[in-house]
Amino acid sequence: MSNPNEPTSSSPSSHSLSLTDFQKLIEKMYGQKDRERGVEGTFMWFMEEVGELATALREGRADELEGEFADVVAWLTTMANVVGIDLTQAIYKKYGTGCPGCQKLVCACPPEEKP
Ligand SMILES: [Zn+2]
Numbered sequence: 001m002s003n004p005n006e007p008t009s010s011s012p013s014s015h016s017l018s019l020t021d022f023q024k025l026i027e028k029m030y031g032q033k034d035r036e037r038g039v040e041g042t043f044m045w046f047m048e049e050v051g052e053l054a055t056a057l058r059e060g061r062a063d064e065l066e067g068e069f070a071d072v073v074a075w076l077t078t079m080a081n082v083v084g085i086d087l088t089q090a091i092y093k094k095y096g097t098g099c100p101g102c103q104k105l106v107c108a109c110p111p112e113e114k115p
Pocket residue numbers: 099100101102103104106107108109115
């Protein structure tokens with residue numbers, strides 16, 4: 001049986017990791033430090049990582065893109081842990097059944113609208 005505190009992947013080379021498992025992994029690795037730092041400090045680190053992703057995208061540094069995407073998702077997940085948001089639930093509620101703007105699976109919102 002699976003342990004709810006462990007990722008379901010059985011080996012480090014597995015390429016399957018659910019968002020739920022990732023959020024639990026981040027909690028296990030960083031949860032205590034994250035709560036001590038608080039939401040303001042965590043948000044600053046998140047924004048720094050977003051800036052690094054922007055740099056990697058702008059400079060076309062393909063070798064660094066993977067890592068920067070991973071960092072941004074990791075810090076976003078950390079922030080969700082600090083404020084007690086279940087990311088899987090949040091994403092499913094908002095996007096799980098289609099575009100939040102037009103409710104379609106393939107967005108049909110006019111191009112001038114954000115979605
Ligand atoms: Zn739409």
